[in-house]
Amino acid sequence: xxxxxxxxxxxxxxxxxxxxxxxxxxxxxxxxxxxxxxxxxxxxxxxxxxxxxxxxxxxxxxxxxxxxxxxxxxxxxxxxxxxxxxxxxxxxxxxxxxxxxxxxxxxxxxxxxxxxxxxx
Numbered sequence: 001x002x003x004x005x006x007x008x009x010x011x012x013x014x015x016x017x018x019x020x021x022x023x024x025x026x027x028x029x030x031x032x033x034x035x036x037x038x039x040x041x042x043x044x045x046x047x048x049x050x051x052x053x054x055x056x057x058x059x060x061x062x063x064x065x066x067x068x069x070x071x072x073x074x075x076x077x078x079x080x081x082x083x084x085x086x087x088x089x090x091x092x093x094x095x096x097x098x099x100x101x102x103x104x105x106x107x108x109x110x111x112x113x114x115x116x117x118x119x120x
Contacts, residue, residue, distance in 0.1 A: 004105050006088040008071065011037075013083050017045030020082065031070055041085065044075055048083060063106055076109055084109070 009024040019041065024030075032040065044064075051061040064075045071087045078084045086109060 004088075004108065007105065008087045008089055010087075011041065011085040012078060013041050013045060013085070015045055015049065015081055015083065017042035017083075044073075044085065045083060048075065048077065062110065065106070074106055074109070076113060078113065084113075 007025065008028045009022065009030075011022045012020045014020060017038070019038070030037065044066075047064070048061065051064075055061065061077060066073045066075075068090070070090055072090060073085055073087045076084045076086070086105065088105060
């Protein structure tokens, strides 16, 4: 959450889409109910299962982006057993040059997940 002002919330799930932990930015109101969020996460987790089946031919999935009018949700595999969902508002705010939009957030999360200290 601290890495970019545009991140609304993040959720870590297992591969079935069951929530393990969540983090919300202060003052952010969810657009979806808890039931709608759970259903959405389960659908996304199932999509990752399909991507995993294709990985021997096209390589391991790195991330997926779903863009909506109000939010953009990015999904990343977190090891082999979990997923991390990061949502940002579609009305992104740049306060300085170190804060970016979708591309910068994706690269930042990939760098964190790679555990490569030489990457920013």
